[in-house]
Amino acid sequence: MDVARIRKDFPILSRTINGKPLIYLDSAATSQKPQQVIDTVSDYYERINANVHRGAYTLADEATTAYEGARSRVAQFINASSSEVVFTRGTTQAINMIAYGWGLDRLKPGDKIVLTVAEHHSNLVPWQIIARHTGAELVHLGIDSDYRIDISDIDRIFDDSVKIVSISGMSNVTGAIGPIAELTEAAHRVGAIMIVDAAQSVPHMPTDVQALGVDFIAFSSHKMLGPTGIGVLWGKRERLEAMEPVEGGGEMILDVHLQESTWAPIPHKFEAGTPPIAQAVGLGAAVDYLTEIGMENVREHEKQITAYALDRLSEVPDIKIFGPSDVAMRGGAVSLALGDIHAHDLATILDEDGIAVRAGHHCAKPLMREMKAISTARASFYIYNTNEDVDALVEGLHKARVIFGL
């Protein structure tokens, strides 16, 4: 993988921040976009723009072909069938769609939804709402001393009352890869459905939904080089067919009468209203870009840079890293605390050198409490990051120690 060549595709990487070259270490929040994606989106608006489906003119047909073409690229990318790929606004909407569309009618008091303490708010709050509506109970798996999900107790937790299991494929805070295989096995043994919040995993490692054997996954375009405003809900055909649409409107119907309507076949029954067409087409270009590199290569690159980062960061006095030490068990989101320097102060100091890191609770407040951290600074890597970026981060942390008199 030629990182120097890849970097040339990302125009934003040539800008400066506070007079210094941008060192972007916040791809877990959102990734930067290659010229190919930017060009595809503007080309769509310049040459193709029309509303999709049902248009009897050339432009509408081309727009529909571009939109549906993006769907098949995404399907191929995760080894799924196109009809199982639902375009959503993002991971958050996708999880809410499952929570409402699957959970609301099926859950009853005494039923259990199994989550973990390490989930992003987007995989916690929708289930809290559904639990309140249905009387179902939330059960949270904890983390072990290596910041990985503790599954030592699953035989006791999983019984027939468990109906839904939803966990993250890769933590946005600790980088830990979720125990998907073990929990899928446990979920299916008791007849529960298995959902993976794949917002961090799909952009950073190969994903094969057939091999995973789960029922649903959700991910976002903007974390994988694509535009904001679009994401994916993938579900097994029979699950999607059995799931209720949450939003009604145009595009999602087969027939409409005054008192009742029938739904279009999947995936369109979940896509009410005019979809984010240009964004979908942009996501298609992002998928092409990642496919060209190869997701195995993306994963290998990130393992290498994460190993280098964990090694270099361990040289910094007073540092604490919140995440697994073995890169085989984790992705490239590295959360850290430095002495008594608050993460926001760290982020401000690093920003002076053009280094963009995230600081705060990373939309995972329960996990922060679990880790006894008020906030952490998080550096996260992607295909365009280099060991030199890590060196700059380490230098910035040393500088922060000086400013704070550590």
Add this chain to the structure above:
Amino acid sequence: MSLQELYRGVILDHYRNPRRRGKLTADHIHTEGKNPSCGDEFALDVIIENGVVTDSAIQGQGCSISQASGSMMADAIIGKTLDEVQDLAHTFKVMMTIEEGENPIDPDRPGAVLGDLEALQGVRKFPVRIKCADLPWTTLADALEQATT
């Protein structure tokens, strides 16, 4: 503008050794503020007798700017009448460019107008951090409102 100007010694001193940290036991007004986007938290206890702030205490957790601002504020309001506290808050907010007005700080006489609080003026150059410095002052505004209603 340098980071040294932002993180002056007096700010780090208030961050590490916050004044009036704790809780009041006598009858007091308690207000809380949170910055949900970053997780900073601040809480203020104040006792107001005959229109004068006679005691204060602070709790909370967050970045050096929010916590130092709170520590300085808790000290600065002691012995002031409610009108004087309002004036202080306004002067501070003008210095921080949160409210409109002529910058009251005299560069030739550092500390003359707002004491330690003047050390926070470096924050103005870091717009994303102004809300950190302001957090304790929103809890103070809530407390003053409670005191006068």
